[in-house]
Amino acid sequence: MTVPHYRRILVKLSGEALLGESDYGICPTTLTRIADELAEVNTLGVEVAVVIGGGNIFRGAGLAAAGMDRITADHMGMLATVMNALALQDALERRGVFSRVMSAIKINQVCEDYIRRRAVRHLEKGRVVIFAAGTGNPFFTTDSAASLRAVEIGAELLLKGTKVDGVYTSDPVNDPSARRYERLTYDDVLSQKLEVMDATAIVLCRDQGMRIMVFDMTRAGNVVQAAQGASVGTVVDPG
Template identity: 55%
Template sequence: MSDTPVFKRVLLKLSGEGLMGKKQFGLDTEYVDQIASEVIKVHKLGTEICLVIGGGNIFRGISDAAAGIDRTSADHMGMMATVMNALAMQSSLERLGVQTRVQSAIPMQSVCEPYIRRRAIRHMEKGRIVIFAAGTGNPFFTTDTAAALRAVEMSCDAILKGTQVDGVYSADPKKDPEAKRYDTLTYKDVLTNDLKVMDAAAITLARENDLPIVVFSMHKPDSFADVVNQQGLFTVIKD
């Protein structure tokens, strides 16, 4: 593993479901600690890190809106779920010895900082890990879009999306053994083929700002550090 990481500053996007471990819902604290330890390995390489974590393990706005809850209310409830996940990740990271800050797009000053771009950049420059919570602060936008937006605002070198599999496939490899794995894709490939990587708004925002998206598996030890050093298995999306 190289001592000099390829990326100086990255945004790591994680799904809320990725924090469940083997549970059916909620948080598996042991698994949260495992992810935190992987993040710290990259932090020790000298890469500045910010995170966006989804809230689907606690509340998923779209599905619950379909069940009868007003979509705007459901999305706000989903934003609160992302704050809970951010606080859990903050607790694990700080227990392992790294200073962090949680910044929420919805102000809740007794719990965490409000989102302030310059302050977030300064935190990372000082060696702190910043976790962005509550999405964009607006309904009808996913945490994928929030991740792309924050990555652009933070001038990140790439979005690294940690998933359940080691890249982007033409279909779900767990269901289709014939699914094709891609090493590289363009933004247009993802949009044209409707590949379920990130939503269209996030892909478009990344394309307009020439921001690479790297998709990899968070389940393998050292996978995050390997990707930062351009090693291991992953899919790169860029023009």
């Protein structure tokens, strides 16, 4: 039997991770693949938490830039993350994996309120916990929410899912000469303004020593390999 390397991890998924080949919403095939991977990690005995964004449905910052009140726009973005979280919960439970959606804003008819001790208890019972609605506050990204929740629940690794296999010197899609970093310190990320996570999230991880691995979420098997201790992307830690 494969022995997991980590006891508890938090996976950060952008809303765009659910798009697949679609332009909007949730691709059922992509949702199925992600749920399969999380279910496999769960069967290894790893406690799994997820923070999910809402950019496939609504981006608050974008509409705010077009003139909408930023706080209203951010609240709408939080609601989009709840929709994604419920979709992921359904996909997991259709695979026999018990899961809970915990929201940072009160929406009791569809999910639980976020309470740290209750979240930890769910994890200890082998349930996948999906954190929705970011931090519950405007002006904070779901990257910041992922860092905060990872620290609060005592995760040993924060897995940041992207569309590329790590952090590069520049955008590898537009720059063929871009080089991939194997390892970075938090201060490297901040000083070089690398687009790993927003600065608030990186500072929180740095101050609390939360290890980050930036990996390609589109490649099947990466989450499972990371949970087993493999390096599947760029590691950000104290160095």
